Amino acid sequence: MMNQTAAAGSHRQVSGISGLMGRSKSIIFWTILMVYGIFTLYPFFWLIVSAFKTNEDFYSHPFGLPAQWNIANFSRAWETAKLDTAFANSLIVSIGSLILTLFIGALASFILARFQFRLKGAVFAFFVVGMLIPIHSTLVPLFILMKQISLLNTYWALILPYTAFALPTAIFVLSAYLMSFPKEIEEASFIDGTGLWGLFFRIILPMSLPALSTVTILSFLHAWNDFSFALVFISKTSLKTLPLSIANFSDGYQTDYGLTLAAMVLSVLPTIILYLVFQEQVMKGMTAGAVKG
Amino acid sequence: MNAMSSRKFVMFGLAPALLIYGLFVFVPVVWSAYYGFFNWSGFGDKQYIGLANYTEIIHDSTFWHSLKNNIIFVLAAVFGQVPIALALAVILHKNTWMQRFLRSAIFLPMVMSTVVIGMVWQYIYHPQIGILNFLLDAVGLSGWKLNWLSDSGIAIYSLVPPLIWSFVGLYLIIFSSALQNIPGEIHDAAELDGAIGWRRLAYISLPIIWTTVQVAIVLCISGSLKSFDLVYIMTRGGPAHATELLATYMYNSTFTSYRYGYGSAISTMIVLISLVLIGTSQWLTSRKSRS
Numbered sequence: 306m307m308n309q310t311a312a313a314g315s316h317r318q319v320s321g322i323s324g325l326m327g328r329s330k331s332i333i334f335w336t337i338l339m340v341y342g343i344f345t346l347y348p349f350f351w352l353i354v355s356a357f358k359t360n361e362d363f364y365s366h367p368f369g370l371p372a373q374w375n376i377a378n379f380s381r382a383w384e385t386a387k388l389d390t391a392f393a394n395s396l397i398v399s400i401g402s403l404i405l406t407l408f409i410g411a412l413a414s415f416i417l418a419r420f421q422f423r424l425k426g427a428v429f430a431f432f433v434v435g436m437l438i439p440i441h442s443t444l445v446p447l448f449i450l451m452k453q454i455s456l457l458n459t460y461w462a463l464i465l466p467y468t469a470f471a472l473p474t475a476i477f478v479l480s481a482y483l484m485s486f487p488k489e490i491e492e493a494s495f496i497d498g499t500g501l502w503g504l505f506f507r508i509i510l511p512m513s514l515p516a517l518s519t520v521t522i523l524s525f526l527h528a529w530n531d532f533s534f535a536l537v538f539i540s541k542t543s544l545k546t547l548p549l550s551i552a553n554f555s556d557g558y559q560t561d562y563g564l565t566l567a568a569m570v571l572s573v574l575p576t577i578i579l580y581l582v583f584q585e586q587v588m589k590g591m592t593a594g595a596v597k598g
Numbered sequence: 599m600n601a602m603s604s605r606k607f608v609m610f611g612l613a614p615a616l617l618i619y620g621l622f623v624f625v626p627v628v629w630s631a632y633y634g635f636f637n638w639s640g641f642g643d644k645q646y647i648g649l650a651n652y653t654e655i656i657h658d659s660t661f662w663h664s665l666k667n668n669i670i671f672v673l674a675a676v677f678g679q680v681p682i683a684l685a686l687a688v689i690l691h692k693n694t695w696m697q698r699f700l701r702s703a704i705f706l707p708m709v710m711s712t713v714v715i716g717m718v719w720q721y722i723y724h725p726q727i728g729i730l731n732f733l734l735d736a737v738g739l740s741g742w743k744l745n746w747l748s749d750s751g752i753a754i755y756s757l758v759p760p761l762i763w764s765f766v767g768l769y770l771i772i773f774s775s776a777l778q779n780i781p782g783e784i785h786d787a788a789e790l791d792g793a794i795g796w797r798r799l800a801y802i803s804l805p806i807i808w809t810t811v812q813v814a815i816v817l818c819i820s821g822s823l824k825s826f827d828l829v830y831i832m833t834r835g836g837p838a839h840a841t842e843l844l845a846t847y848m849y850n851s852t853f854t855s856y857r858y859g860y861g862s863a864i865s866t867m868i869v870l871i872s873l874v875l876i877g878t879s880q881w882l883t884s885r886k887s888r889s
Binding site for chain 2: 449
């Protein structure tokens, strides 16, 4: 009886202390969260709201909402920044390198994951080392190489390096996934009389869709958002990708703030919409790619 | 199927990946080491000058200054991004809509182009029209107003918040999923032993996810070496080389000063330095986890 009340008492005391600690802790937590939340969200809010402002509005109400929502900024930005060309160029190089990465990466991963051959370890190591090479250290020699094989100012000058730099991570993600399949898959398909290519196209590719979607997210975003390769390899206006066009546009229209900001909003809109739709996959894919890469 | 056709398939299937990757990732690294031995303006003849470029680098104060800036970025990432991301991951462990919204918002910069991020922060820091200085005026701290990006003493530190802002989301999600993978029983057992709150984090959760923290630190280091875009957009490495990183210095030496040989030598140094940094960090973190 005595023991029971003592136990109950001490139990109550413990929960009382932890309750108090919990409260002060949650205040600290909420403060951190609020501060970081504002720090995170404000730049987005500012960008979107300011894109609707006139220059005058921009100066006089830096924090407030626009006096009038100036939608014309966007159509004007679309035309003056020639965003249609930039969008088309970005789509071509992103999708081009994506298709190449998926096909070449999946094929190599299939072989590395499911075949035994001499030098397999060496090939793997070769690709792993690539993930340690800082991408920008190749800018100068790649520029020289592109110049020598006269690929400067072509779509290939971007598609090929994007593919090359996406391959190590793609092979890592895909071959890890393919290694988890049971051996019976090949055996069953050989009994059916499907050749190796048939096996690859009809069985391996469809089965690795989850890993392929991770690779798709990583490789597409990398190509779509890349700035440095485009900066060095592309100087022709008609071939400039979105990030490069936006950077150049802002240099030229420095003082028309609403216009520059509207062009910036338009340029990030596609990835933001894709992100909002496929949020979970994008987060998972990018973290998986980063951790494995 | 016979061994012959399978061998052909292996060779044929690996060839495109090896070719593209070898030609556009590997060959450039080897070539830049080679071009580093030449004096070359990008046009005309190359002139072999032996180790002259490399010895010039050793005595080039701008190079060392750029390396120092790179290290500032690495330190900001390791001691800024990682703790902030850990704290946020601990706080944002529930699945309420509010927490999900914040997690998504913090991650959002990861999918945006660095060009736009850099330009937004350029506007924030703008001395006349920037909201940071407006804000300081509004709260009566006009004396704190600075030329955030054009004052060579502080410009490099002004670049740190945008850097953290862009990448914290990645580490948040990495830590969140690591924390969620800790089995519930461990928390129950810890609670019985009186380990709650920060104590539980320090003695139970952190040791369990330590390998994840190690991975994050290595990512921070390799990631910080990649922050060419942000600096190029926001300051071009200026004012007067104050915010130069190794990568922007390499770019400027090559394409602004037309010293292709010297730029190539710097790019070789970048490869070596990053290998050393990543190797050291892996050695340090793995040693800590063993003790």
